[in-house]
Amino acid sequence: MKIKSLVISAATVALASTAYIGLSVAFDDDSHDWGDYQVEDRRSGYTYRSAETRALQDDEFENPGMVGVDHGAELWNIAEGSEGKACADCHGDASESMAKVGATYPKFNAASSKPINVEQRINLCRVENMGAEPFKYESGEMLNMTAFVKNQSLGEPVNVVIDGEMAPFFEKGKEFYYERRGQLDMACSHCHEDNEGNMIRADHLSQGQINGFPTYRFKWQKLGSVHRRFRGCNKNIRATPYKYGSDEYVNLELYLTWRGRGLPIETPAVRN
Amino acid sequence: MLKQKSLAKLLPLTVAAAGFFATAAVADVAPSDVVIVDDNEIPQALTDTAGDAAKGRELAVNRKKGNCLACHVMPIDEHGFHGEVGPSLWGVGGNYSAAELRLRVVNYKVLNEDVIMPAFYVNSNKMHRVLKKFEDKTLLSAQEVEDIVAYLQTLTEEQPD
Structure with missing residues (x-):
C-alpha cells in the first residue's frame, strides 16, 4: 500500500x-x-x-486522490465516541445513503440558522450523534471522509x-x-x-x-x-x-x- | 537609573526619526501627493533620480515587483509564458508619453475603475483586508516606478506579426 x-x-x-x-x-x-x-x-x-x-x-x-477516498471508506465503518457508533451504524451503505448528497451542499442548518458544508455536517454528526471529537478542519481524516462522502455523488450534477x-x-x-x-x-x-x-x-x-x-x-x-x-x-x-x-x-x-x-x-x- | 533607561529607550527613536527625515529630504513624491493631470498623466517624476531602464526591465520580470510579464506580452524573449490578461506592451514607448505611462503604472484605475491591473504606487491602507506584512506599503517604490517608466519608454518597436 x-x-x-x-x-x-x-x-x-x-x-x-x-x-x-x-x-x-x-x-x-x-x-x-x-x-x-x-x-x-x-x-x-x-x-x-x-x-x-x-x-x-x-x-x-x-x-x-483515491487513496484518501479509500481511507474515508475505512473511517465510515469505525465506531468512535461515547455512543460507540460508526457512520455506517446510522447511514448504512454510503453508496446508497450518500448518493447525490454531496451535490446538494452547502445546505441550510436550522440549529445554527445558517448554511453548512459537508465538512461541518460530518462534524455535527460526530459531536451530536457519535459523542466523538470533531475532526480538525484540514486534517487527513476530515479531508478523506469528505472526499469519500462527495465521491458517492461522482458524476451527479x-x-x-x-x-x-x-x-x-x-x-x-x-x-x-x-x-x-x-x-x-x-x-x-x-x-x-x-x-x-x-x-x-x-x-x-x-x-x-x-x-x-x-x-x-x-x-x-x-x-x-x-x-x-x-x-x-x-x-x-x-x-x-x-x-x-x-x-x-x-x-x-x-x-x-x-x-x-x-x-x-x-x-x-x-x-x- | 530610571533616567538612563528612558534615555536608552529614546535613543533609537531619535535615530529612527533622523533617518526618516534624511529619506524625506530626498524628496520622493509620497503616494498621496502624486499630482494627476487630466485623469491621464503624471508629468512630475516621483524622484530626483532619472529612471534606469535596465533596472526597470528587471523589475518588469521580477514576480515580487512589477511582474508585468504575468499579464502582458513584452519584448523579453529570454522568458517564456507571457501573460495575456492585459494588452501587449510592444510599442507602448512610442504610443504614450512618459507622463502617461507613469499614470498607468501608478494607478490605472484612474482610467478604468474596474481594471484588474494593480495600482503600483497607491498606499495599501486604501485597500481591503491587506495581509499584515503588506500594510501601509506601495507595491513599488517611487524609484522603481521611475525605472519601469524609463524602461517602457524604450519599447518603441511594434510587435512583429
Missing part, C-alpha cells in the same frame, strides 16, 4: 512537470465538446487542464438551494466574489470571470469552479479542501485569509457551488 502511493506520487511529480509543457495545447479550442464537463457557458476546471492531468483524474486506480432562508447567505457569498481585497486589490471576478481562459504567466485561468473538491493538487501533493484553495487565492493577492470553516468562506462556497450548477461532482478532482 505504501509502496503503491509512493509510486503514484513519483508519477504525479513527473506529470506535473509535463503538464506545464503541454499547457497551451489542450483547451484553446472553443468548439471542443467537453461533454458533462461543460453546461452552457460553465466549464469545469477539468477542461482547462492538460490531457495527462485529465487522464489521471479519470483513472480511478491511478487518481492519487451540482444542485444547491439558494432561495428562501439560503438567500441572504447566497447574497453575501456573491458580494465576497465581487469585492476587491488585498494589496493587489483584486476580486475573484477579475481572474475567474473577466479573464477566464487567459494565461496569467504560466497559469491558465479557469472559471474557479469548485465541483471537484476536496481536490488532489500536484502543488499540494495531497487532497485539500476548497477553503484551503480560497486561503491560497487570498494570500496570492496579499489579502488576509479567513479561517477554515468561517461563515465568509461557507457563503462563498455556496455562491461558487451555484455558479457551477449542473456540472458533475468530480471529487477527487486532479489539478495543478
